[in-house]
Amino acid sequence: MSENKAAFLLEPKGRFEVRDAPIELPGPGEVLIKVHAVGLQPADEKVAKLSVIPMEYPAVLGGPVGGVVQALGQGVTKVAVGDRISCGTLVFKQHKPKYGGTQRYTLVSEHEIIEIGDTDFKTVVTLGSYTPPSCLFASNGLKMHYPSIPAKPLPAEEQGKKILIWGGSSAMGSLSISYAKQAGYTVISTSSPHNFDLLKSLGADHIFDHSEPATVEKIRDLFPIDYWFDTISLKPSVNTILKILAPAGKPVTKAYIHMLLPLVMAGNPILPENITVGMHRFNTLAPENADWAKYFLSRGGFMEKGIKSGAIKGVPPHLLGGLENVSDGIEELHKGVSGEKIVIDPWA
Ligand SMILES: NC(=O)c1ccc[n+]([C@@H]2O[C@H](COP(=O)([O-])OP(=O)(O)OC[C@H]3O[C@@H](n4cnc5c(N)ncnc54)[C@H](OP(=O)(O)O)[C@@H]3O)[C@@H](O)[C@H]2O)c1
Known part of the structure; x- marks a missing residue:
């Protein structure tokens, strides 16, 4: 595996800097992903500019991601190494940099992964939200x-x-x-x-x-x-x-x-x-959402079918560049985007 690099937000309301980062091992129920595309969303802008959620600093933001499964944590059966997937990130639940999306390798939850077949990584970033x-x-x-x-x-x-x-x-x-x-x-x-x-x-x-x-x-x-x-x-x-x-x-x-x-x-x-x-507040693992999660998130479920078949569509991706451009992406969100999603390729 190549080395990890991440766009770190150095301190609350601070600046971004691209630095080397460790490649973390997935815990039980987690999956290590090689990230090929990551979206920036309004919540990233609110955290970067206003510090609305307490984070562990230096912080790594961003999600959802599109990428390839690299390693499986204990008990993971939903995907295999080499699968192409899309997934929301855990960073605003776990607050730790290893769960942020604006890096080359990140950890996600097996439960929220969607296998995407041949769908382009940039596009799935616009489609992968549950x-x-x-x-x-x-x-x-x-x-x-x-x-x-x-x-x-x-x-x-x-x-x-x-x-x-x-x-x-x-x-x-x-x-x-x-x-x-x-x-x-x-x-x-x-x-x-x-x-x-x-x-x-x-x-x-x-x-x-x-x-x-x-x-x-x-x-x-x-x-x-x-x-x-x-x-x-x-x-x-x-x-x-x-x-x-x-x-x-x-x-x-x-x-x-x-x-x-x-x-x-x-x-x-x-x-x-x-x-x-x-x-709207939603926990995909809450017992009252079990039927919903089975229908939408499971292997062969609605989100997988909708993405692979093209039935689910969203705004077009706007590929802004690599990790050095995360800060520009936050500025674009701050000004307000229109009918598009800002996407970063951590390998560009
Ligand atoms: N609670 C949750 O779980 C959850 C999850 C995801 C997102 N969110 C929140 O949901 C909000 C939307 O997120 P997003 O990623 O979808 O936003 P987004 O894509 O960044 O929103 C940009 C769009 O907002 C439209 N817009 C702005 N003001 C408008 C108005 N007054 N009436 C109609 N459209 C207007 C613009 O339309 P035009 O350019 O066409 O004018 C533009 O296309 C954010 O505040 C985000 O933080 C919450």
């Missing part, structure tokens, strides 16, 4: 009907139902459109006009400009809307969704809005009567 399918289908999410490949008609009680996915050009929103369409739902979504073609290509049925005031009325014209998912969960998105649901503060319908950030990030607006919100 957050969208857990938001839409899990028992502590929106509890929508599971998707299948090939797609099947929805059962009678779900037929004709609609979901609003706010932020369809975000990494999470784009995947959510794809999953909801594969399950058979009608999808209403929003983005800037320059991303309308992306949303169309993902299958969205009704597409609106999130900054256009007329969008509020146009979406209300599509009522009833059965499921509400705000993938942005900041002031502009939450306030606009509340305007749709409750013009002048008077709710026209009952609704539950699933969110990806706590309501405090949207300035804690007062919720009109009959409108509730919940932030």
Whole structure:
């Protein structure tokens, strides 16, 4: 095995430096991956710039990764050495550098690995998140009907139902459109006009400009809307969704809005009567998620089939360069990306 190198964040809110790093041995249930592509996500920017999660420093951020299995920890049976895989990283659960993605070798959990066949590593980094399918289908999410490949008609009680996915050009929103369409739902979504073609290509049925005031009325014209998912969960998105649901503060319908950030990030607006919100928190190993995990994460499960068949699509990858470019990637996220995911190749 060649030597490891990692992009280290030297201290809270500090600078990045590429340094040699050890290649760690996988513990029980862990897998050592040679990383060929790693995504940078908004959480990486919030940790690097604002230090919102306590980390062990120097820290290694980044995820999900696409790569090749190098070694198996005790008890691992889901994958074999040499398998091509995608996986979320454990860095924001374990806080240790050996679990970060912006390095040549990292440790991931067997449980969350997806075998990807011949799919390109850069592309799987945009597809490998289990957050969208857990938001839409899990028992502590929106509890929508599971998707299948090939797609099947929805059962009678779900037929004709609609979901609003706010932020369809975000990494999470784009995947959510794809999953909801594969399950058979009608999808209403929003983005800037320059991303309308992306949303169309993902299958969205009704597409609106999130900054256009007329969008509020146009979406209300599509009522009833059965499921509400705000993938942005900041002031502009939450306030606009509340305007749709409750013009002048008077709710026209009952609704539950699933969110990806706590309501405090949207300035804690007062919720009109009959409108509730919940932030997504998900543990793939929790007993209540066992059926979900079996369906989506197991070998031959939905995520593996969806990635290999091309049924699951997301935003395109934007390959920014190698480990030296991690700092630039964090700056790009800070300015705000649009309809793409920033990807780093640790060997470039
Ligand atoms: N709770 C969890 O488990 C969890 C997991 C993953 C992510 N998250 C959080 O979820 C959020 C989204 O993550 P991400 O990676 O999907 O973000 P992202 O891809 O970086 O989001 C960028 C997109 O946001 C869109 N956007 C910005 N403001 C908008 C608005 N007011 N209305 C509609 N769209 C808007 C932009 O659309 P246009 O360019 O088209 O305008 C852009 O394409 C982040 O805050 C992240 O930290 C939470």
